[in-house]
Amino acid sequence: MMPTETFIEITYFIATILFILSLKWLSSPTTARHGVWAGEIGMALAIGGTLLYRGIVDYKLVAIGLVLGCIIGVPLGKVAMTAVPQRTALSHAFGALCVTLVGTSEFYLRAPNISPFMMAVLSMEVILGSLTFTGSLMAAGKLQEILPQRPITYKGQNFVNLGMLGLAIAIAVILVLHPDKTTLFPAMIIIPLLFGVMLVIPIGGADMPTVISLLNSYAGLSAAAMGFVLNSKLLIIAGALDGSSGFILSVIMSKAMNRSFTNVLFGGFGQIQAAAAGTQEQRPVKSATAEEAAAILAAANKVVIVPGYGMAVAQAQHKVRELFDALTKRGVDVTFGIHPVAGRMPGHMNVLLAEADIPYDKLLDMDAINGDMAQTDVALVIGANDVTNPAARTDASSPIFGMPILDVDKARTVMVIKRSMAAGFAGIDNPLYYLDQTLMLFGDAKNFVGNIVRELSGGDGHH
């Protein structure tokens, strides 16, 4: 009785409500899984409704696409938790690929009968889509360590990048005015594809959280632009939600590094690296063995563990969990202090520690933990460097001055697990290591934490 078109629109409408609820429920760990279910139901409804669309004549291609997508999607949903940053980057690339391909087809189906406004959003769709596609692939390659993680910079880099972006926009403007010049269209895809590569080349590992968030935002905006082109409100809303999510995360990440977007993208860290390398000085540090570290930890009342990317690299999270158990059993209050940019993507450390079964109410963010630092007996830093550097607070000449940090130097004793005295990502010396209350624990994070755990259980006679 009900026309199919109306029925399809109703499925889209319900899907939209479910998508918004999905994100709303994600705000707290207690309701978050409901959010996933709401999203799944909304997605199933919308796809089911679309399949009823009477314009579809070729179900074979649709079926092939859906089946292949599932075959690729399932393994991507089952990657190890340590591989989540590169998986996320890859999924941004896939999303952007879909949007770009649809935009390209729409152009060739419609040209030259395209209104200026329509051509403008279509240009935005394919420009954002194609630069996000290659940019995300580059990011995924760097995170997977297929590509070199070091930022690659050269003279005139910003000039080249801005020039390419300007050229793509100029072509878009020409096409808006003359949509019949279809031969220009491929250039509007190829130039942003190159731009995406060039954009991510100078990005170093520590900037990845910001860049992934930014690419997330672009992917969302390009999908929203596609919604304009197809006049699909559902897609506009989903794209706007994804776009604003990525944008909020980018802002949080940039603030946590005390840097602006433009500073991350047209970064200055390459130069700083060179400058800082010359000013290395030899100052004495105190080091300790696992046995000594275990004795200090066992005698403490309150311990804060600060994890960083080094913990993820060493795959030390499960050993950290054993340490957490051993200390908790002795009545020591153990919490984790997590810096927003610790790791390679927003929330990276939380996921790794949750995977190791550490209760989430022990994972505190920077603002929550810094107030407790002065009452902390031991701050144990595992594989984090710049996010604990007190120079960010005190030394106006430091490149990271102004960056909010975890105030581990206010704890009574600081222990830092580190491979060697080599400087961190930015090549900036960390005065924390030379403080009177600081003990350096030299070694691989996983082994060292394991040794501490052994010492602790040895004392209990649990051998």
Add this chain to the structure above:
Amino acid sequence: MKLDLITSLYVFMLAAFIGFEVIRRVSPLLHTPLMSLTNALDAIAVVGAIILAGEHKSNLAAILGTIAIVAATSNIVGGFLITDRMLRMFKSSGPKKP
């Protein structure tokens, strides 16, 4: 046609505001699942790809549309799977429920 685009602009603007308000409240604890979930939801672009491939208006559109379905579907399936896997790992240390 023009009017549709204007309506779309209103929808976009309102959705962006809702997005800001809702997502601002997401705990930093869940920023990784947030990203993978929004990514899965964003893959709703698959509906556009399905229509494009299904309508088969030109061979180019059909081929690109099918590839687009593959890309979006893998995001939907992979995105929901991994988000749920991550969220299952987040456990509270409070009293264990029976």
